[in-house]
Amino acid sequence: MEFTIEAIETPALTKAQLADLLFEQIGLNKREAKDMVEAFFDLIAARLIEGEDVKISGFGNFQIRVKAPRPGRNPRTGEHIPIGERRVATFHASAKLKEQIHGVPEAAHEPPVAWTVGADAQ
Structure with a gap:
């Protein structure tokens, strides 16, 4: 459909x-x-x-990731502020979706043909 x-x-x-x-x-x-x-x-x-995790076949994966605490800075005052641990949602597109976005045909993912140069190649 x-x-x-x-x-x-x-x-x-x-x-x-x-x-x-x-x-x-x-x-x-x-x-x-x-x-x-x-x-x-x-x-x-x-x-x-x-x-x-949420996996949608042919589309991608949604995941929750925990970001570690880190030092931060208030851009207006320059004051150093600690940024605590937090959970963030991430999305990773599937190979199929990436191919559709970039217009790469499936055949482009086949291994390259091995070329050999030997005594026969003259």
Whole structure:
């Protein structure tokens, strides 16, 4: 199933636009589409809050990483301020998504052909 997003005018894809796409292209009613999008993102957020990784095949992985405490500085006053340990969400695109973004065909990942130069090559 392929979705088309020609009608989207803003540079960012919003949850409301996703719900509209589900309504227009799948046939869900608007309320079901909105609820499905909300449930999807709520589920991802809940898993990340619990410290679990979220892997979406063909798209990428969301992970929680703990950043170590470090020294910081207030740029306005120059005062040194300690920055405590914190959890951050990270996203790593899958190889398939990277290929789609960069337009690299799958064949480009094949090992290179070995060329040999020997007595026969003249």
